[in-house]
Amino acid sequence: MGGTMSTSAIQLAAFCTEVAQTRTVWAVKDGNGFPAPVGTDGKRAMPFWSSESRALHLISIAPQFTGFKPVAIDWDSFCERWLPGLERDDLLVGVNWVGVRASGFDLLPSELKANVEAAVR
Template sequence: MSTSAAQASAFFEEIGADGSIWTIEDDGGVPAPVGTDGRRAMPFWSLRSRLERVTASVPAYRGFQTREIPRVEFETRWLPGIRRDGLLAGLNWAGAEATGFDLTADEVLMRLKANPGER
């Protein structure tokens, strides 16, 4: 399993235990950079500590605030919005360039439904 695949897998396992999703935002909202495939993805992390490691090591993300999203809100509001806007969800991005797996909103929702965890 690649590092990115392991990070994505951990995203779903850790959400089950915690019930929250984390992202970053500034006055312009949540960033959605263009990935290597030319599509935009919004970043989400399963743990605040994962997000903080990235914001500490990626200069472009240092000016952002952290935002906690309850799982039910992520499933009912965020994922439909990501789908509508044609974006992907970046899961547990890591490293100096904040990279990892990007999935469609439907793929994320399907995996969340398979791992209901706590709400």
């Protein structure tokens, strides 16, 4: 595969590698629960991060995440409970969102699971 990897591909690769190692996914929540904003393509996505420090960094710079707290989710329960729920609600999974605008790569829950499992081997 030639060419340079896109930022989103790099974020996805980092997410998969880190989650494969730690078996933990990080979400953020506030008093209203877990955010699932509408993305650029008009679909809603719930963001997750592959480390607490990544989630904390976004909270510290993105105004719409002020007041949120990171929450650790075990990978097995993420696969068993979260991913089917996200599929059912027609939500995408946001992967390691970054920046003041809190943007990044979004993909289908089933695609995320396949990517992380590929990174385990």
